[in-house]
Amino acid sequence: MSDGITLGRTPVVRESLDRKAxxxxxxxxxxxSLAPGTRLTEMAIAADLGLSRGTIRAALHRLASEGLVVQHMYSSWQVVPLSSHDAWELYTLRASLEGLAGQLTAQKMNAQTEKSISQAFTELIAASNNNSPAELADADLNLHRTIVAASGHRRLIQHYQQVExxxxxxxxxxxxxxPSPQDVAAEHRNIVESILAGNAxxxxxxxxxxxLFYGNKLVALLDSHCE
Known part of the structure; x- marks a missing residue:
């Protein structure tokens, strides 16, 4: 009995460390902080976090399944570079998923949905005034995530989570x-207002x-860096 309990606990602890890493x-x-294209080694990360290489390897495999890192020979890894083709795939997929989500959310607008979207937009406005690009990007994604979640379309939500x-x-x-962080919030105002108005x-x-507009701009920028 005790052996079974011990064996049952070990993977849980290891998985917890994997997830934390x-x-x-x-x-x-x-x-x-780790820019696209940055080289990573299991040994260096393990030393920095005070964890075993096996735990770090498992953590990196998690990130590889999310499309954030790729493995090279042996224990060498790399943060995935953002190429113009990657950007094209992401923004065209995003346009399709979020467009449908916005339509569905507007069609089923209710008090709870209005509150959650309004709150997410308020947080985006606040983040645009805090001079933190990371906080702004998090608030931006959270608004879009809130719109997608409110659609009630289970498979759409699952696909969105896979590339989130x-x-x-x-x-x-x-x-x-x-030009400025405040422009990020301003660019979302029409989106929020059309959804809250129920205009699907x-x-x-x-x-x-x-x-599509900002995706095309990003692709053009990435292409110019390759010339």
């Missing part, structure tokens, strides 16, 4: 194209156009 690394990647972390990287890059067609258009 993955969370630390994920935060560093999405906030830009990659979208966080994309959003941070797009926000950097705007306009909400779909606003969200789709938002993704």
């Amino acid at each position: 993955a969370n630390r690394l994920r935060d560093a990647i999405v906030t830009g 972390t990659q979208l966080r990287l994309y959003i941070g890059s797009v926000n950097g194209l705007l 067609q306009q909400a779909e258009k606003e969200l789709r156009d938002h993704s």
